[in-house]
Amino acid sequence: MAAIPNVEKLLIEAQKCFDLDSGQSTMKNRFTTLNMSTENHDEKVKEILKQLLGALELDEEDSEYFLKSIVNWQQFYKKLELNLWTGGAEKSHVVLLLLGYVFIPFIARTAAHWNIDGFKGKGMPNEFWYLPKLQIIDEQKTLLLPVQQVMQWFEDLLDQPMDQLIESLDANSIEPESKERSFYNWKKGTLPDAKTIERYFSSDKEYSFKGCYSHNTDDSLEDQFNNAFAFLKNKKCLDEEGIRDQLQLATRRLDRVFTKRASDEDKEMFIEATKDRFAVPDMSTIRKRFLLARASQDAFQKLSKILHHNVKYNKIPASKNKLLPLVTQYQRVFNLTTEAFNQCGVDQLQEDLWFENQLLSFEKWTTLLSILPSMQDQDIAEELSSYLTYFFESSERLSTIDHHFPNYMDREDLSRKSSFHFEQYTNYRKDIDSTSELIVALENTESPITIIKNYNDSHTLLKTLVHDFSPETTALILSRLEETLKDPKDLLFLNMHKLAMYLNKNQNRNKSTESKVDSLLKQAEESEYYHQWEAVFLQYRAKHHLYCNQFGNNKRPAEKYFKQAMAACERNNYGPLRGEIARDAFATLVAKREFNKDDQKYYRNLMRYMEISGNDVSLESSTQELRKYFWENLYKPYSTVERLRHEW
Structure with missing residues (x-):
């Protein structure tokens, strides 16, 4: 769950x-x-x-x-x-x-x-440097993580061996050995902490960037263009693909450059893109690049662990990572x-x-x-x-x-998945349409029993129970499903709808309703699928005790089970039910008393998970409305239980 x-x-x-x-x-x-x-x-x-x-x-x-x-x-x-x-x-x-x-x-x-x-992304390679990248080294697929990619960018602009860089740093500002060790760890994929990034690249720090591009604007356009190309070649951008990966330039402009059809404007844009990509970065830019890479990498590693059942990303074949x-x-x-x-x-x-x-x-x-x-x-x-x-x-x-x-x-994978999704969506629409068509048929016939008795798709028939049929039609559907359903999960749903009939719709009630509800709840609790729908049945049990007058303080059964139902909503999603439980729990708590600070949780859940109309939705006004709702709508004691007097 x-x-x-x-x-x-x-x-x-x-x-x-x-x-x-x-x-x-x-x-x-x-x-x-x-x-x-x-x-x-x-x-x-x-x-x-x-x-x-x-x-x-x-x-x-x-x-x-x-x-x-x-x-x-x-x-x-x-x-x-x-x-x-x-x-x-x-x-x-x-x-x-x-x-x-x-x-x-x-x-x-x-x-x-x-x-x-x-x-x-100015100054970065024209690729998704902040995302994990699949690369092939010695015929082995490996992952290049975001922090590693930013380190490559940083080292490329420095254009000097790490040991020389460390020696050139001010030893009084940051301990060289510690910094060298950190940089080597980042290159291996270790996640840096934010404080270290801030310390290494604070605004008062200086680095010697020997791998950045500069050009003489007094040179002719052709010379500047050729110099930019030569600079990129020296950066090992030896082919068209390599240059595309580095420069943020429109595809059509690059196409004209590579086919020697570049206009003067294309050449100017090419020079400008090279200058932007290999410009000297300020410390703020470096901090932001490393911090964003750190955040993305941390998210990737955590999500990978969740998706692969607690197995770390580096223990999973790179090509198999979901x-x-x-x-x-x-x-x-x-x-x-x-x-x-x-x-x-x-x-x-x-x-x-x-x-x-x-x-x-x-x-x-x-x-x-x-x-x-x-x-x-x-x-x-x-x-x-x-x-x-x-x-x-x-x-x-x-x-x-x-x-x-x-x-x-x-x-090939895209083609397979496209077919898969087409099939799944088609089945989904058929499921929706079949249920809708049956609901319409049952609403528009004078003899629903004929349709229900001859309808053999119990799965679709079960789904129609979400509709607000007349008590007679609902009873016919339930009776038919009792005859046909075999699957334990479907039987639990049937059980759920029977309880809804007694507890929510107040239908078919008599002197035996209390014992029937208790029996249905016990059956549900014994089901292997109970935990999937726990909040639903806990809410029903809370209402069952409420209708037995077992409410009035936090230790009474009704309040106890409403609280448990709210807790179950933290473990699973139940659509609009969370808001309904918060409303009913809050209403029950304030039915006989004023609100207190412990009611805040129900109030906030009510505000978050239900559509509230009107301008005044303060805690105080909500309390008054919910107390009224409790006595007029929620409180429906069994016929064998004495009805308490209104207290609002």
């Missing part, structure tokens, strides 16, 4: 990746479990964002773009949380699908828009976004249209749905959460997740 991380947990993880101080464990836990006051919670969010902006050393314009992107994405992510059920999925399943469907597409497209003019296909997905989204701008300029509509037209059919339906421009005005989160839930609810489909995403550098 696994729940998707909330935004608070993502912020804490970002702090860790950038090696920032994330505070005491107790405070982090209160923050991530929404157990802080609103004021303190909001202050914590601001504090973390300020830390991240400071670490990245962003200017005012970039900071504004960063914050705007986070806010817009957070609204989408909240809707995803509100609609996603993770069922029996393991943490590795949830993390992998979230990466490929949500995080990677968003980060890649946002980064491309942020760096649309190439300025943010994150590498996602690296190629990032590159594809980034490159398409950048090329869309190059093709269409500042016309956003044309740029979005060009981008979308380059996508494969399966990408539009599935893996890149979250960033599809034409869908941004529609509820993408609801559609995507439905599709992801479709995978998480089936052990058979979960078994395919490890090989879910294509390697875009491998045409």
Whole structure:
């Protein structure tokens, strides 16, 4: 079982990746479990964002773009949380699908828009230096990590052996031996800490960069152009591919350069690109490069360990790492976004249209749905959460997740995965359509019993129970399913819907309802699949005790099981149920008393996981509304139990 991380947990993880101080464990836990006051919670969010902006050393314009992107994405992510059920999925399943469907597409497209003019990557090779890179050495595939790539860039600009560099440093500023050891470790892939990066590259430090490019502007354009080419050749950029990897220059310009059709403007741009790439970097630039590489590498290593069941990345064959296909997905989204701008300029509509037209059919339906421009005005989160839930609810489909995403550098793999996704999405749509068609048929017939008795697809019939049928039709469906269902998991779902009929819909109640509910709950608790739907049944048990008048303080059964149901929502995703549990738990707590500070957690979960209307949603006003809701809607004692008087 696994729940998707909330935004608070993502912020804490970002702090860790950038090696920032994330505070005491107790405070982090209160923050991530929404157990802080609103004021303190909001202050914590601001504090973390300020830390991240400071670490990245962003200017005012970039900071504004960063914050705007986070806010817009957070609204989408909240809707995803509100609609996603993770069922029996393991943490590795949830993390992998979230990466490929949500995080990677968003980060890649946002980064491309942020760096649309190439300025943010100025001075770096024209490649994804902040991502792990698969390389072949002596016919062996190995990974070149982000920090290693930045070290290569740094050493190339220094253009001197490490021992000579260390000897030339001011021994009084930083201990040479320690620094030399650190640099050698970074070259081997060791993760640097942020304080060391800051110390080695503080603004008062100086390095002798002997590998940077300079040119005489008094020379003729042709001489400057030839000198730039000679400089690149000396840098071992011996062919067209090598130069393309180094310079941030439009493909069409490079094509004209390599085919000796370059105009004077092309030559000027080539010289400028060479100057930018091999310019002397300031200390701020070096710090940012190393820190971003450090954050990316830390994330890669942690995620790799999760996806490979606690096995470290360097113990996994490089070509078998499940994150590498996602690296190629990032590159594809980034490159398409950048090329869309190059093709269409500042016309956003044309740029979005060009981008979308380059996508494969399966990408539009599935893996890149979250960033599809034409869908941004529609509820993408609801559609995507439905599709992801479709995978998480089936052990058979979960078994395919490890090989879910294509390697875009491998045409055969891309073709196979394209067919796979087409088949999966087709089956998903058939499943949705079959359920919808049956619901419509049952709603529009005068004789639902005829349809139900002759309907042999019990899986689809079971899914129709999410619809609010009449009590008579619901009873007919339940009766038919009792005859046909054999699978233990389906029987648990049937059990769940029976409990919903008694406890939520208040249908078919009589003097024996209390004992029936108790029996159904015990059956559910004995099921091997109970843990996947624990929060649902704990909520039902809480309501069962509530309807037996076993409530009134924190030690009573109703409050106890509502609390356990909330805790279960930390371990698994249950769509909108988390908000409902928070509402009912909060309402039960304040039914007979005033609110207190211990109720903050339920209030924050209510605010986060339910759609709240109206302007006044303070803790005080919510308490009054929920007390009224309790006595008028939630409290439905069994017929054999004395109804308590309203106390509001």
